[in-house]
Amino acid sequence: MEHTPQPASAFKILTATQWAQFEADGVFQGAPVDVADGYIHLSTQDQVQGTLDKHFAGQDGLIIAEVDLAALKDVIKWEPSRGGALFPHIYGDLPMRAIIGHLTQIKA
Template sequence: MSELFAFKILTRVQWEQFRADGAFAGAPVDVADGYIHLSARDQVAGTLAKHFAGQDDLILAMVDLSALGASVKWEESRGGALFPHVYGDLPMAAVTTKAKIRLGEDGAHILPAGF
């Protein structure tokens, strides 16, 4: 894949621990699967709906894939689409920016402006 950036959705608690540690070893689902799940830009809304429905106060971290080198593998997942997976810890140095994701009054996630 030629994508330069991907996204990790984290809970507020996960984000605070990530910041404190300087690296993220993964959410429980990541640890269970053996890699850190990321989403391409066009996959974020689907990931939110499938895995974070009803959850408020989330953090969307933009990850520079070039900083991760060979630890990134694009692998088939939901519906046969290729998703970026990180084999190893995700270093804070690879996060280029972050944004809050909140729930709207209708219960749908509100993505950052320009997303």
């Protein structure tokens, strides 16, 4: 079995309201689904479109924030999810200092 190195960054998709609150607070404690599951869901670059299609279809004004995984190495766990693929999950809060970029998605 070939081991693929983990990427240096991953992505969190937020609504405009969640992003505004994140900017105001400087920390993101999770969307309702994150709170319910006990961790903050992230997607790798290759997984973002699938996450948009599955969980955000038809929504607009979404923010896709790039997260520096090295800044959160102690609270990141790679766990199987959709189709058995490994997804990065944050077991803790997401601080704004870990965001290395973001873009606004007009529509999912």
